[in-house]
Amino acid sequence: MTRSSRLSQITSLLQDGRIHRAEDLADHFAVSVRTIYRDMTRLKHSGVPLQGTPGDGYRATSEITLPPLSLTGAELEVFRLGLSVVSDAGETEQKTAAQSLLQKLDQALVEGPTPISPIQPSPNLQQYLSLIRQAISTRQRLRLSKGSSNQIVRPLRLDYFGRIWRCICWNETLNDFDALVVTDISYLSALPSLFVDEAGKTLKDYLTT
Numbered sequence: 001m002t003r004s005s006r007l008s009q010i011t012s013l014l015q016d017g018r019i020h021r022a023e024d025l026a027d028h029f030a031v032s033v034r035t036i037y038r039d040m041t042r043l044k045h046s047g048v049p050l051q052g053t054p055g056d057g058y059r060a061t062s063e064i065t066l067p068p069l070s071l072t073g074a075e076l077e078v079f080r081l082g083l084s085v086v087s088d089a090g091e092t093e094q095k096t097a098a099q100s101l102l103q104k105l106d107q108a109l110v111e112g113p114t115p116i117s118p119i120q121p122s123p124n125l126q127q128y129l130s131l132i133r134q135a136i137s138t139r140q141r142l143r144l145s146k147g148s149s150n151q152i153v154r155p156l157r158l159d160y161f162g163r164i165w166r167c168i169c170w171n172e173t174l175n176d177f178d179a180l181v182v183t184d185i186s187y188l189s190a191l192p193s194l195f196v197d198e199a200g201k202t203l204k205d206y207l208t209t
Contacts, residue, residue: 001029007039011048011060019057076160080105084126125165128188132158132167139194141172145187146180153178154195156203170201177206 006029013028014020022036029036037054044050052058071079083105086098135142135155142153153169160166164181171178199205 003039006031007043010036010039011043014048014050014058014060017059019052019059021057022054074160077158124185124188125183128182128185129158129165131188131190132182135190139196141191141193141195142169143187143189143191144180144185146184147186149173152191153180154201156206168203168206170206177209 009029010025013025022033022040025036026033040050040052040054040058049061050058051061080102083098083102086094087102090098132142132155134140136157139154142155144151144153151171151173153167153171153173155167155169157168158165159168159179165183167180167182169178169180170176171180
């Protein structure tokens with residue numbers, strides 16, 4: 001049996017909630033007690049929620065460790081949106097759990113699998129994302145300020161990549177497609193005028209250019 005296979009089976013055994021002595025595990029897997037101690041150390045370092053010490057036995061806590069997941073920008077947006085709703089409107093226990101999960105998600109995105117340059121948090125990010133989503137749905141033009149430039153855009157889609165939110169749009173001021181980094185926007189408001197699809201200015205056109 002390979003070490004990875006043994007670690008997987010140990011994890012399954014520990015999930016029954018009972019305390020398992022290292023000696024019993026060593027007999028079960030036909031390895032030394034010292035090998036089991038090393039296995040437990042590896043499992044803890046890999047994030048498996050274990051309680052116990054050598055000599056006292058080990059058991060898994062009630063926490064659940066998920067396997068690595070790959071999420072699209074849209075999936076991550078829905079995940080965060082759902083947690084935000086529960087955090088605002090759920091019962092007390094649900095609010096606490098949702099806020100804790102949001103913190104874990106944010107921490108995971110900050111750490112990532114590889115080092116990423118830190119991004120300064122934007123106090124207006126959630127407000128702007130909500131406004132852009134609504135404008136995409138209702139096909140409203142947006143007025144925004146970016147640096148010293150004031151622009152009017154037709155929002156087409158929100159993208160999330162590498163912890164950066166971008167608004168894919170037709171920029172009427174520049175008369176071209178644009179991918180605006182939302183955290184670069186200093187002012188944003190919806191205009192009362194709506195827009196309709198025009199040849200060369202739609203999301204499909206952007207994706208095929």
